[in-house]
Amino acid sequence: MTSIRDLLGESLGIGETYRLRLEEHDETLVADHPNDASPMDIAVVEGLNRLEERPPPEPVTVEVVARVIDGCIAGRVVDTDPDHR
Template sequence: MTSIRDLLGEALGVGERYRLRLEERDGVLVADHPNDASPMDIAVVEGLDRLEERPPPEPVTVEIVDRVVDGRIAGRVVESYRRDA
């Protein structure tokens, strides 16, 4: 039997990785969730030490983690792209 929690987890994409453009909103790096069915944007709160600039000028790879921060699903930077790379 599928639970509401399972359905919500699928919509939020917990454990999924996305290449996203980040922007700063109220002091937090945030990305629009790429899944239109998601009720939450993504607050990128982990892996920030991988970023050279905040917000970074280029999209970065973010993994969705299983927690909520300020009404947004949390994410962590798993890969960033350097301009000189």
């Protein structure tokens, strides 16, 4: 049987990585969630030391983690290479 937690985790993409363009909102880097079924955007709050600029000019690879920050699902920067796909 599938639980609500499983469905929510699936729509949020917890543990998944995405190439995202980040924008700064109220001093937090935020990205639109690429999954249209996700009820939350992504607040990037970990791995910020990898960024040379804030927000970075190019998309970066972000992993979604199982935490909620200010109404967004949390994310961590895992790669900043603009040529990485």
